[in-house]
Amino acid sequence: MKSIGVVGSGQMGSGIAQLAAVHGLHVWLLDADPDALSRASKSISTNIHRLISKGHLPQGVGTDALARLQCTSNLEDLRDVDIVIEAIVESEDVKKKLFLELDRITKRSAILASNTSSISITRLASATSRPSQVIGMHFFNPPPIMKLIEIVRGADTSDATFYTVKALAERFGKRVICSKDFAGFIVNRLLMPMINEAFYALYTGVATKEDIDTGMKLGTNHPMGPLELADFIGLDVCLSIMKVLHAGLGDTKYVPCPLLVQYVDSGRLGRKTGVGVYDYRKGSEPAKP
Numbered sequence: 001m002k003s004i005g006v007v008g009s010g011q012m013g014s015g016i017a018q019l020a021a022v023h024g025l026h027v028w029l030l031d032a033d034p035d036a037l038s039r040a041s042k043s044i045s046t047n048i049h050r051l052i053s054k055g056h057l058p059q060g061v062g063t064d065a066l067a068r069l070q071c072t073s074n075l076e077d078l079r080d081v082d083i084v085i086e087a088i089v090e091s092e093d094v095k096k097k098l099f100l101e102l103d104r105i106t107k108r109s110a111i112l113a114s115n116t117s118s119i120s121i122t123r124l125a126s127a128t129s130r131p132s133q134v135i136g137m138h139f140f141n142p143p144p145i146m147k148l149i150e151i152v153r154g155a156d157t158s159d160a161t162f163y164t165v166k167a168l169a170e171r172f173g174k175r176v177i178c179s180k181d182f183a184g185f186i187v188n189r190l191l192m193p194m195i196n197e198a199f200y201a202l203y204t205g206v207a208t209k210e211d212i213d214t215g216m217k218l219g220t221n222h223p224m225g226p227l228e229l230a231d232f233i234g235l236d237v238c239l240s241i242m243k244v245l246h247a248g249l250g251d252t253k254y255v256p257c258p259l260l261v262q263y264v265d266s267g268r269l270g271r272k273t274g275v276g277v278y279d280y281r282k283g284s285e286p287a288k289p
């Protein structure tokens, strides 16, 4: 595998592009929003220079990685890539439209992967004429640092596609786990109900946000509290995953907490907007345990 297209240059896409460039792939990073692309390009460059200055990356590898990265807003530029990893907004309709377009544009042998946190790979694959080459490649945030990739096989994903993507994940230095295509896969199936429950605890006045987070950090050895983690992931992403769990698994225990819904409605999306459960603009960040 020589080249990759990464669609969506937000938190996840920019990290995936960085990882791919550092591991020798030619990368096309695409976003519909030119401002998002220029932010991503700056942050990748800053991250790579930081890795070089700390001695974590040889100078030549870092410089070559930056030279292999190209940004674009034109999907046609992805026509020759070997694999596309999609990391756009967590909406089934928007992702399906993109997969339809990618199926038209990319070469027949290309694999189409999604970094979706929860949307059915089988349904995304149904928007294409190559369902055996569609797969979930679920990275964790931030992709260059987190050691795991959850690979999700849709109903029609072939063994050849699975083993190619597994080899790519291992080339990135990651451990792989494999999930069947059920709502939330493995990690979010367990994580999101915990985050949602933390919102319910806050909503019903069980405790302060600080005590909920400190309880889980010190009581269960989690590196971040659930509310702090929700801010890090993005409250909009958490809400959409809860909706997918509720719709896909049909149990009322997955109903999103009204407080989570209200925060998202009011634009409090977490770190990326400067305010979520915590207010990062005023420096009232979660306490270190």
Ligand code: NAI
Binding pocket: 007, 008, 009, 010, 011, 012, 013, 030, 031, 032, 033, 036, 086, 087, 088, 089, 090, 091, 094, 098, 115, 116, 117, 118, 138, 139, 140, 141, 232, 233, 234, 237
């Ligand atoms: P984000 O909001 O930071 O970035 C999304 C980017 O996609 C934006 O720059 C936006 O301009 C672009 N975009 C939206 N629609 C587009 C389209 N049709 N064509 C091209 N670009 C488009 O979102 P984030 O957090 O990076 O999440 C992206 C995906 O990764 C979602 O599916 C999410 O569920 C998944 N994910 C998120 C994680 C997280 O911790 N935030 C962890 C693992 C997966």
